[in-house]
Amino acid sequence: MFYEGCEKKLEVIVDRGCPNLRHLGADFWQRVVHCADAMIVSRMSNDDCDAYVLSESSLFVWQDRFVMITCGETVLANSLMLFAKEIGQAQIAFVSYQRGKELLPEQQLSHFVDDVAKIKTVINGQSYRIGEVSQRHHFLFHSHKQYQPGSQDCTSELLMYQIRGHVSNYLRQPQQKNCEILVLLGLKDLLPAFTFDDYLFSPLGYSLNGISGSQYLTLHITPQESGSYVGCETNLSDAHLVQTIFVQLLKLFDPKTWDVIGFNATLNLPRFSVESASCCLDIEQGYQIEFNYFEASANGRLLIEKL
Numbered sequence: 263m264f265y266e267g268c269e270k271k272l273e274v275i276v277d278r279g280c281p282n283l284r285h286l287g288a289d290f291w292q293r294v295v296h297c298a299d300a301m302i303v304s305r306m307s308n309d310d311c312d313a314y315v316l317s318e319s320s321l322f323v324w325q326d327r328f329v330m331i332t333c334g335e336t337v338l339a340n341s342l343m344l345f346a347k348e349i350g351q352a353q354i355a356f357v358s359y360q361r362g363k364e365l366l367p368e369q370q371l372s373h374f375v376d377d378v379a380k381i382k383t384v385i386n387g388q389s390y391r392i393g394e395v396s397q398r399h400h401f402l403f404h405s406h407k408q409y410q411p412g413s414q415d416c417t418s419e420l421l422m423y424q425i426r427g428h429v430s431n432y433l434r435q436p437q438q439k440n441c442e443i444l445v446l447l448g449l450k451d452l453l454p455a456f457t458f459d460d461y462l463f464s465p466l467g468y469s470l471n472g473i474s475g476s477q478y479l480t481l482h483i484t485p486q487e488s489g490s491y492v493g494c495e496t497n498l499s500d501a502h503l504v505q506t507i508f509v510q511l512l513k514l515f516d517p518k519t520w521d522v523i524g525f526n527a528t529l530n531l532p533r534f535s536v537e538s539a540s541c542c543l544d545i546e547q548g549y550q551i552e553f554n555y556f557e558a559s560a561n562g563r564l565l566i567e568k569l
Contacts, residue, residue, distance in 0.1 A: 264488045265467070266369065268362040269319060269421075270338040270377075271495075274345065275327040275356040275409070282325045284312055290348070295321060297340040298332050299371075306459040310476040315461045315469050319493075320480045322471070331495070333482065335370055339377040346384040356409040356547060357385050360523075361401045362421065363393075374401040392541060392553050398423075398519065400553065402543075410548040414499050416526040420508045422492040422517035425485065429514045433468065433485035443468055447514070452507055453479065479507075492517070505529050519557040525549050 276283065292302050295316055304315040314321040319331040328345075332338050339359070346354060359381060361374050378389050385405045393399025429446050432438065440462050444450065450458065453472060456479065460470040466486055472479040479496040492515050498504050508531060512520065522529055526549055540554040 263465070263486060265484055265486055266334055266364050266489065268364045268491060269331050269333045269482065269493050270336065270362075271358075271360040272330045272338050272342060273327065273356075273358045274342065274354060276349065276353050277355045278326070280326070280349065280353040283323050283328060284325055286348075288312075291321060291323060294341045294344055295330070297344045298330070298336040298338050299340075300332055300334075300336050304459055304461050306457060306471070306473065308457065308473055308475065311473050311478060313459060313471040313473050313478060313480075315459060315471055319469060319482050320471055322473075322478050322480070324476060329478075331480065331482070331493070333484065333491075333493075337372045337377070339372065339380040342381060342384060351384050354385055354405075355407065356411075357381065357387065357403070357405040358525075358549075359403040362521075363399050374403075378403050388545075390543065392543070393539075393555065398521075398555060398557075400521070400523070402551070404545055404547060404549070406546075408547070411526065415497075416499055417495065417497050417524070418504045418508070418527045418529060419521070419523040420492075420494045420511060421521040421523070422494075422512070422515050423490070423520065424518035425490045425492055425515040426518070427514065427516040430485055430490065430516070433483060434466065434487065436465070438462060438468075440468075444470070447481070448510055449479070449481075449507070452503070452510070481511075499527075501527065501529060505531060519555070521556070522552075522554040524552040528552060 295302055300316045300318040302314045303317055306313050312323040318334045318336050321330045330341060364370055381403060387403055387405040389403040391399055391401055440460050456472040456474040458472045462468055468483040470481040477498055481494045484491045494511055538554055538556045543551045
């Protein structure tokens with residue numbers, strides 16, 4: 263059974279004068295999620311953040327921003343359309359939108375160019391393709407509106423493909439338990455201050471959100487051998503801790519290929535005897551974005567092409 267694990271990511275930051283996004287309530291965010299053809303399956307909150315596990319990945323909401331990650335055949339740009347209509351386009355300070363290369367793009371309900379066309383009706387910006395079109399690559403859109411991030415505004419992403427090993431095999435079995443998966447991941451030991459919320463999908467698939475104050479970590483696993491994928495993302499500013507987490511996940515899942523993407527975050531991960539291709543993109547809105555692709559056949563610099 264094939265499922266498209268490759269994820270799309272939308273981050274929206276609003277102006278200081280905008281109402282607190284958390285006060286919009288769960289019903290509002292359910293409508294936002296529904297526009298992408300997903301639904302909320304679980305929720306947890308603390309004093310700084312509301313974290314939602316979705317039927318396709320996750321949503322995090324803070325006072326001045328939200329991050330929504332979806333997989334499958336979702337159309338994430340539709341969520342921005344509703345949000346902008348309800349909040350007002352003028353209230354939006356910054357938008358970034360990412361999308362990876364799907365294994366079966368012909369099954370998607372939209373493509374990156376379609377998504378960007380919708381997004382540009384809300385806010386103007388620039389789009390890029392990072393990597394060769396015939397190989398693994400990523401798409402990125404960011405808004406042009408003047409914006410400068412805070413000093414602690416950083417994000418690190420680890421995207422793993424073709425996972426292997428005993429953990430991967432366990433996740434493909436019919437009998438699984440949330441508590442056992444959480445122990446296998448070892449994240450509670452590395453992040454003792456975090457509260458976790460996880461969800462085990464039927465027949466396969468696993469999602470986990472973790473929050474501590476305004477910090478978050480999210481993990482999504484598509485274990486199917488026909489297109490296995492694991493995505494992990496966090497806004498932790500402690501580079502050493504992020505590196506420790508990512509190395510542990512790489513050892514657990516033993517992927518054939520993986521990507522590391524950093525927004526104002528630089529990680530020095532062991533190369534595990536593989537070569538890499540990489541590039542760095544600086545945008546006017548104050549983010550330095552690093553892309554690193556790890557696979558045995560890659561060696562050199564990734565191509566960045568404006569679209």
